Amino acid sequence: MSNPRRAGKRVVIMGCGRLGSTLAGELDQEGHHVTVIDIDPAAFNWLDDDFRGDTVIGQGEDADIQRAAGVPDAQVFLALANGDNRNAMAVQVAKHIHGAPRVVARIYDPERAEVYRQLGINVVNPTTILDRMVREVAFAPDRANQTG
Amino acid sequence: MYIVIVGGGKVGRGAARDLIRIGHEICIIERDSDTAWSINHEMGMVALVGDGAEVHVQQAAGMNRADVVVACTGRDQANLAVAQTAEIRFAANKVIARINDPRNERVFRALGFHNVISATTSIVNAIEQEVHAGIESLARLTQLASTSFVLTEQIVPPLAAAVGRNVRELNLPPGALLVLVVREDEDARIPGPQTTIHAGDVVIAVTESQHAPALRAALTGEG
Numbered sequence: 001m002s003n004p005r006r007a008g009k010r011v012v013i014m015g016c017g018r019l020g021s022t023l024a025g026e027l028d029q030e031g032h033h034v035t036v037i038d039i040d041p042a043a044f045n046w047l048d049d050d051f052r053g054d055t056v057i058g059q060g061e062d063a064d065i066q067r068a069a070g071v072p073d074a075q076v077f078l079a080l081a082n083g084d085n086r087n088a089m090a091v092q093v094a095k096h097i098h099g100a101p102r103v104v105a106r107i108y109d110p111e112r113a114e115v116y117r118q119l120g121i122n123v124v125n126p127t128t129i130l131d132r133m134v135r136e137v138a139f140a141p142d143r144a145n146q147t148g
Numbered sequence: 149m150y151i152v153i154v155g156g157g158k159v160g161r162g163a164a165r166d167l168i169r170i171g172h173e174i175c176i177i178e179r180d181s182d183t184a185w186s187i188n189h190e191m192g193m194v195a196l197v198g199d200g201a202e203v204h205v206q207q208a209a210g211m212n213r214a215d216v217v218v219a220c221t222g223r224d225q226a227n228l229a230v231a232q233t234a235e236i237r238f239a240a241n242k243v244i245a246r247i248n249d250p251r252n253e254r255v256f257r258a259l260g261f262h263n264v265i266s267a268t269t270s271i272v273n274a275i276e277q278e279v280h281a282g283i284e285s286l287a288r289l290t291q292l293a294s295t296s297f298v299l300t301e302q303i304v305p306p307l308a309a310a311v312g313r314n315v316r317e318l319n320l321p322p323g324a325l326l327v328l329v330v331r332e333d334e335d336a337r338i339p340g341p342q343t344t345i346h347a348g349d350v351v352i353a354v355t356e357s358q359h360a361p362a363l364r365a366a367l368t369g370e371g
Contacts, residue, residue: 061225063255085201085229089255092228096258111203112229115236 008032010074012100014060014090015081019106021046023078028053035069038081061090063097072098079105084112091121152177152214154200154230155221156187159246159267163218164191175209201229203237211238220246220265224255231261298357299327302367306347310367316341319366321359328352 008031013020016038025048028034034053037060038044044055058065060081071077077094079087084107091103104122107113113125149172153160156178164174168191177200178184184195198205200221211217217240219230227245234240247253247266256264304310310318315326329343330336330350337343345351345367355363 062249063251083225085223085225088232089225089228092259093255097255109202111237112201112233115203115233118236119232 009076010070011035011076011078012037012066012069012071012074012094013078013080014038014087015079015106016040016043016046016055017080017082018046020078020080021048023080024053025051035074037065037069059086061086061093063093066090066094066098071100074098074100075102076100077103079103081106084109088112088116088121092119095121149173149215150210150213151175151216151218152206152209152211152234153218153220154227155219155246156180156183156195157220157222159220160218161187163220164194168194177205177209201226201233203233206230206233206238211240214238214240216240216242216244218244218246220244222248224248224252228256228259228261231256232259296357297354298360300353300355300360300363302351302353302364304345304347304349304351305368307370308345308347308368309370310345311347313345314341315339315343315345318345321355321362321366324353324355324359324363324366326351326353 010033011027012035013024014037016024016036020036024034024036028051035056036044036047036053037056037058039057039059041057056065056069058068060066060079071094077091077100079090081087081090087105087107091105094100095103102122104124105116107116107123107125108127110125110127113123116123151167151172152175153164154177156176160176164176164187168174174194176184176187176195177198178187178195179197179199181197184197187195196205196209198208200206211234217230217234219227221227224247227247231243231245234243242263243261244263244265245256245261247256247264250266250268253264253266253269326339328336328351329339329345330352331346332348351367353363
């Protein structure tokens with residue numbers, strides 16, 4: 001951890017599913033110091049074997065668990081668990097209790113995503129992103145016809 | 149008033165029952181359809197099945213015309229989501245949030261929610277009050293000389309029937325004499341028959357030892 005080559009940011013990720021574990025692995029490879037929180041210890045099996053970061057078992061929206069995971073010293077907090085409410089609460093605890101400078105929440109519900117944007121939270125809404133991408137692929141001009 | 153309650157467990161259901169009885173219009177949003185059915189069976193059609201943190205469900209419940217929104221599920225993250233969507237999307241006048249984990253009280257307050265109810269905190273406070281009421285609040289300062297009279301000290305609790313009454317109207321036991329009323333931010337005074345008792349007053353009195361419980365009842369009883 002004190003390796004001088006690793007001058008990256010301290011990042012805490014809540015939720016070690018497909019997205020959380022993939023991002024954790026990538027950020028770790030890029031030299032950031034990553035801590036992953038999940039309620040289910042089995043979820044850490046998603047992490048690569050060579051993952052050098054830390055893992056914390058617990059509720060990521062719990063202020064005490066966040067402290068144990070180093071959120072007060074983190075530059076970035078990412079809430080990528082499955083529940084919108086849980087993610088929304090977690091980023092607000094990180095921001096308003098621990099003073100995390102940058103927080104991002106995954107919020108599936110577009111309506112709720114808008115509510116949290118209005119509260120000044122960085123939100124990524126997979127539903128609208130996928131909606132757009134699916135439309136682009138489904139209704140794009142047919143390449144075979146174009147070239148033919 | 150029109151009150152939307154999110155969460156139809158023991159707390160939400162109990163609140164709804166009382167609020168309906170005193171004439172309010174209620175909608176309970178409950179995600180479990182069996183629970184919602186049971187509520188409707190008991191109280192008439194007041195329950196709506198759905199996730200109370202979803203805006204379209206809140207819309208269906210008429211949250212835009214609600215006077216009060218009560219978020220009282222068993223999950224704090226859901227209660228926070230309900231409270232925040234109610235305020236931002238529906239400009240709810242008054243939002244009351246239940247807190248299950250007392251440690252989250254700080255979080256809700258930091259996010260601007262001051263109408264919070266924490267069952268654990270309330271019970272702990274009640275226990276502390278009971279302990280004080282039973283043991284400490286009728287402190288016998290001293291026995292006077294070698295008589296059967298004692299000097300006592302009593303704090304008047306907020307719900308006591310004595311609050312707002314004159315000394316003359318109190319049901320004091322025979323021979324009891326109030327000698328001093330100490331009120332926060334005011335000079336201590338020797339009470340007369342017209343002196344009004346306030347919540348939080350510290351009353352110092354002389355009474356015969358055997359009448360001390362009756363004196364305590366007169367100053368702290370809830371009528």
